Amino acid sequence: MTVILNQSFTGISIGAVLLLIALGLTLTFGQMGVINMAHGEFIMAGAYTTYVLQKSISSAGLSLLVALPVAFLVAGLMGALLEWLLIRRLYTRPLDTLLVTWGVSLMLQQLARDIFGAPNVQTHAPDLLTDNISVGGGITLANSRLFILGLALLSVLALTLILRLTPLGRRIRAVVQNRDLAEVSGIATGRVDRMTFFIGSGLAGVAGVALTLVGPIGPTMGTNYIVDAFLVVVVGGIGQLKGSVITAFALGVLQSVLEYSTTVSVAKVVVLVAIVAFLQWRPQGLYTLRTRSLA
Amino acid sequence: MTTTTEPVKAVTPHNPPPTPLLERLRVPSAFALGAVLLLGIAPLALSDFRLALLAKYLCYAIVAVGVSLAWGRGGLLVLGQGVFFGLGGYAMAMHLKLADAADTGQKLPDFMQLYGTGDALPWWWEPFANPLFALAMTVVLPMAVAAILGFLVFRRRVKGAYFAILSQALAAALSIWLIGQQATTGGTNGLTDIQGFFGYSLDDPVNQRMVYFVIAAVLLLLMLLARQLFVSRYGELLVAVRDSEERVRFLGYNPANVKLVAYVVAAGMAGLAGALFVPAVGIISPALIGIVPSIGFVIGAAVGGRASLVGAVLGAIAVAWAQSTLSDAFPAGWTYFQGLLFVVAVGFLPGGLASLWTVARNRRKATTSSGSEVTA
Numbered sequence: 007m008t009v010i011l012n013q014s015f016t017g018i019s020i021g022a023v024l025l026l027i028a029l030g031l032t033l034t035f036g037q038m039g040v041i042n043m044a045h046g047e048f049i050m051a052g053a054y055t056t057y058v059l060q061k062s063i064s065s066a067g068l069s070l071l072v073a074l075p076v077a078f079l080v081a082g083l084m085g086a087l088l089e090w091l092l093i094r095r096l097y098t099r100p101l102d103t104l105l106v107t108w109g110v111s112l113m114l115q116q117l118a119r120d121i122f123g124a125p126n127v128q129t130h131a132p133d134l135l136t137d138n139i140s141v142g143g144g145i146t147l148a149n150s151r152l153f154i155l156g157l158a159l160l161s162v163l164a165l166t167l168i169l170r171l172t173p174l175g176r177r178i179r180a181v182v183q184n185r186d187l188a189e190v191s192g193i194a195t196g197r198v199d200r201m202t203f204f205i206g207s208g209l210a211g212v213a214g215v216a217l218t219l220v221g222p223i224g225p226t227m228g229t230n231y232i233v234d235a236f237l238v239v240v241v242g243g244i245g246q247l248k249g250s251v252i253t254a255f256a257l258g259v260l261q262s263v264l265e266y267s268t269t270v271s272v273a274k275v276v277v278l279v280a281i282v283a284f285l286q287w288r289p290q291g292l293y294t295l296r297t298r299s300l301a
Numbered sequence: 302m303t304t305t306t307e308p309v310k311a312v313t314p315h316n317p318p319p320t321p322l323l324e325r326l327r328v329p330s331a332f333a334l335g336a337v338l339l340l341g342i343a344p345l346a347l348s349d350f351r352l353a354l355l356a357k358y359l360c361y362a363i364v365a366v367g368v369s370l371a372w373g374r375g376g377l378l379v380l381g382q383g384v385f386f387g388l389g390g391y392a393m394a395m396h397l398k399l400a401d402a403a404d405t406g407q408k409l410p411d412f413m414q415l416y417g418t419g420d421a422l423p424w425w426w427e428p429f430a431n432p433l434f435a436l437a438m439t440v441v442l443p444m445a446v447a448a449i450l451g452f453l454v455f456r457r458r459v460k461g462a463y464f465a466i467l468s469q470a471l472a473a474a475l476s477i478w479l480i481g482q483q484a485t486t487g488g489t490n491g492l493t494d495i496q497g498f499f500g501y502s503l504d505d506p507v508n509q510r511m512v513y514f515v516i517a518a519v520l521l522l523l524m525l526l527a528r529q530l531f532v533s534r535y536g537e538l539l540v541a542v543r544d545s546e547e548r549v550r551f552l553g554y555n556p557a558n559v560k561l562v563a564y565v566v567a568a569g570m571a572g573l574a575g576a577l578f579v580p581a582v583g584i585i586s587p588a589l590i591g592i593v594p595s596i597g598f599v600i601g602a603a604v605g606g607r608a609s610l611v612g613a614v615l616g617a618i619a620v621a622w623a624q625s626t627l628s629d630a631f632p633a634g635w636t637y638f639q640g641l642l643f644v645v646a647v648g649f650l651p652g653g654l655a656s657l658w659t660v661a662r663n664r665r666k667a668t669t670s671s672g673s674e675v676t677a
Contacts, residue, residue, distance in 0.1 A: 035462070039462075041462045041465070041466070092644065092648060095648070096648060099651065100461065100462055101376075101378045101461060101462060101465060102647050102648065102651060104378065104380075104462060104465060105378075105596070105599065105600070105603060105643055105647040106643055106644050106647050106648040108596055108643055109639070109640040109641065109642065109643025109644040109647070110640060110643075110644060111640075112636055112637075112639055112640035112643070113636070113637055113640035113641070115636070116633055116636040116637055116640070119633070120633060229592070229593075233466070233469060233470055233473050233592065236466045236469075236470075237466065237470055240463050240466055240467070269481050270477070270481060271477045271478045271479075271480060271481025271482065272478065272481065274473070274474045274477045274478065275474045275475075275477075275478050278470050278471065278474045281467075281470070282450065282453055282454065282467065285453075285454070285457055285459055285463075285467075286453060286457055289457035289458055289459050
């Protein structure tokens with residue numbers, strides 16, 4: 007029982023990482039219908055930002071705190087630049103966007119290899135985050151994973167508040183619901199798109215900072231997460247946050263419990279089968295915006 | 302109101318106006334030229350080493366034929382062709398490994414003696430000792446997997462990017478699963494060091510040439526098959542589904558079935574390509590079938606022209622050639638180039654190189670017509 011609980015907690019923390027990554031994807035996918043394969047490289051950018059900052063700021067705790075906003079900015083600006091240079095030209099061809107951004111992701115990975123070297127690098131976690139908390143009953147919670155969980159929940163909260171309360175959020179929701187109507191109502195949809203891309207990519211950067219606490223930093227670290235994150239978006243449904251939140255945690259827990267009871271490789275296959283089975287029941291994902299369009 | 306009009310015979314694709322002889326001979330003569338190049342000139346002109354490389358590229362070209370059908374004509378972005386390539390390849394390699402082992406008097410393939418848990422062959426390896434079963438499986442297995450996934454996914458109208466992601470996730474899952482099963486699949490190494498091909502030693506250059514001829518012949522045959530599919534009623538329906546799925550549904554067709562056929566046929570072609578890849582290269586491993594190579598199968602078709610059969614095939618060969626030439630000389634430069642290829646080919650030339658001619662012709666037409674307006 008304790009093992010199951012410990013595994014579930016690991017799963018929840020995996021889910022938190024997936025959630026941080028998928029939040030940005032569900033925003034951009036939901037609003038613009040584009041699949042950004044370079045999203046994984048924004049995670050990598052966030053992680054390398056942490057690494058670089060730690061070289062100039064010796065205190066691990068302080069550098070982590072500074073890294074969060076800086077990584078958000080770095081990854082966000084990269085995303086906005088990508089949107090401006092390429093993606094806005096391809097809105098009518100979402101599937102092609104997938105391939106084009108995959109090309110961008112290849113180049114960014116190589117860029118990271120050229121700048122930082124092919125081998126993985128490591129950062130030091132602050133002492134506070136390397137401890138464990140024992141809850142009792144043999145259940146221990148790693149502080150780093152608790153931190154990631156908190157970060158993910160905070161991001162969801164912040165994003166919800168932005169979407170619900172700010173003028174920008176109102177515009178974003180309008181564009182998601184009906185782009186044409188939003189445009190004739192005087193919303194500069196192009197500018198809204200760029201802001202959405204900025205926020206979504208920035209969240210990937212934050213996810214990158216979080217990932218430095220649990221794993222190595224390398225040029226291909228983004229690819230490991232991007233497929234799972236897209237599956238979260240597919241299952242959760244697009245355009246709404248609650249679907250992503252539920253799905254990310256569900257997939258994370260399912261994955262880690264299965265990994266414990268079988269093996270990592272079998273778990274991957276079972277999760278995929280489960281997803282295809284789930285789509286038989288809800289092909290549009292858990293939650294969807296109901297529209298009158300046929301597609 | 303009562304004037305009788307002469308019945309006008311509608312010009313439809315099934316009732317085309319008579320075409321000039323030259324036009325009608327264009328496709329057969331292009332095909333004959335390709336056959337002469339592949340089966341006649343290439344084996345004479347190329348050294349054993351280069352011919353073996355070309356055999357490998359032609360395997361990728363076979364996959365591209367399927368990609369051209371499913372993606373170019375059907376609009377299904379198949380990001381998991383590596384799965385089918387791998388299933389075909391592993392089915393073939395399992396048989397060849399067993400045959401190799403039997404030749405040397407061993408009961409188990411070499412890697413199983415190294416990592417194996419027991420000395421018994423896993424039950425699902427046993428039927429692959431039969432050459433006919435293994436050969437059938439190289440095509441049946443990929444098609445069956447594609448049929449199951451395709452049926453479930455298309456039936457529920459999961460489409461577009463969702464389908465692309467699911468097919469990609471399948472590629473990730475299969476390669477991770479294969480890596481995990483070290484004892485029975487060879488794990489990360491895959492199935493390597495294949496010696497013989499149905500009794501012919503692959504060390505002998507003559508037999509390597511024979512493998513090349515088999516691959517080239519299969520490619521040509523599959524191109525013929527795909528060409529027939531393209532010009533058939535089914536081919537038109539497929540394009541219609543790509544361009545306006547709902548409209549096709551309203552006309553009374555079931556788009557799910559149309560897409561399923563394209564996906565399954567493309568999977569079969571990829572499986573066959575994988576099976577031929579094994580004797581040509583002597584290895585099949587998870588690294589050859591995961592997410593990255595799966596996208597690689599698509600890029601060749603994208604560069605050459607996804608909807609054009611010849612474009613897709615030539616594109617796949619050219620990209621594979623560029624990869625093996627450039628990646629040895631400048632590993633870093635190749636990755637940048639490959640990324641740029643995706644961006645430029647897909648982003649700015651969606652018809653691929655095959656469309657360059659049309660683009661140029663349209664532009665010339667546009668300039669001459671505007672010029673004539675000025676003079677008039």
